[in-house]
Amino acid sequence: MDRVLHALADPTRRAIVERLARGPASVSELARPLPMSLAAVVQHLQVLEASGLVNSTKVGRVRTCRLEPAGLRAAEDWLHGQRTAWERGLDRLGDLLTGDDHQGGEPR
Amino acid sequence: MDRVLHALADPTRRAIVERLARGPASVSELARPLPMSLAAVVQHLQVLEASGLVNSTKVGRVRTCRLEPAGLRAAEDWLHGQRTAWERGLDRLGDLLTGDDHQGGEPR
Numbered sequence: 001m002d003r004v005l006h007a008l009a010d011p012t013r014r015a016i017v018e019r020l021a022r023g024p025a026s027v028s029e030l031a032r033p034l035p036m037s038l039a040a041v042v043q044h045l046q047v048l049e050a051s052g053l054v055n056s057t058k059v060g061r062v063r064t065c066r067l068e069p070a071g072l073r074a075a076e077d078w079l080h081g082q083r084t085a086w087e088r089g090l091d092r093l094g095d096l097l098t099g100d101d102h103q104g105g106e107p108r
Numbered sequence: 109m110d111r112v113l114h115a116l117a118d119p120t121r122r123a124i125v126e127r128l129a130r131g132p133a134s135v136s137e138l139a140r141p142l143p144m145s146l147a148a149v150v151q152h153l154q155v156l157e158a159s160g161l162v163n164s165t166k167v168g169r170v171r172t173c174r175l176e177p178a179g180l181r182a183a184e185d186w187l188h189g190q191r192t193a194w195e196r197g198l199d200r201l202g203d204l205l206t207g208d209d210h211q212g213g214e215p216r
Contacts, residue, residue, distance in 0.1 A: 009113035021193040085129035
């Protein structure tokens with residue numbers, strides 16, 4: 001999770017993930033819209049591969065990159081869990097303020 | 109988004125967010141379960157505050173920290189968007205392989 005979130009904390013690497021989410025692409029296709037050298041793109045791809053978010057295969061002279069969605073899913077699940085825990089806390093606070101007690105059973 | 113994801117790429121800072129998702133806490137409450145100095149915890153809190161994920165208010169000698177969920181939500185939405193784009197791509201590939209064409213209108 002550290003590596004996934006670190007990899008995604010960079011706008012170029014997020015742009016690469018956004019492109020790969022639409023389908024596999026070669027390294028040169030990934031580099032074309034990016035305002036940097038091919039070497040810089042390759043370095044970003046190495047960070048993405050080390051995080052497990054991207055894999056690549058080389059056929060002849062063409063390296064094709066693919067998104068591996070498991071890391072995205074794990075990060076999304078963690079974020080969702082924290083946000084829903086926070087919202088449940090708000091609901092409990094609301095119940096306290098309105099005197100509506102979902103915790104108790106029958107009144108005594 | 110860069111700052112939010114960078115802030116969350118550290119396990120201590122994720123532990124602090126998990127605690128704050130359950131409700132506000134003082135700095136000393138946040139520090140108690142963490143195996144590090146209070147100064148180190150304060151540094152982590154500064155990164156979380158700079159990212160907008162946490163805010164804090166000081167009353168007397170007690171600083172109370174609260175989660176600000178907007179950054180979590182933005183990151184979750186981005187991750188969700190990429191994952192669903194990827195899944196739609198898989199669906200299109202499946203349609204191509206099975207010869208089921210959702211793109212066309214009536215056959216001619």
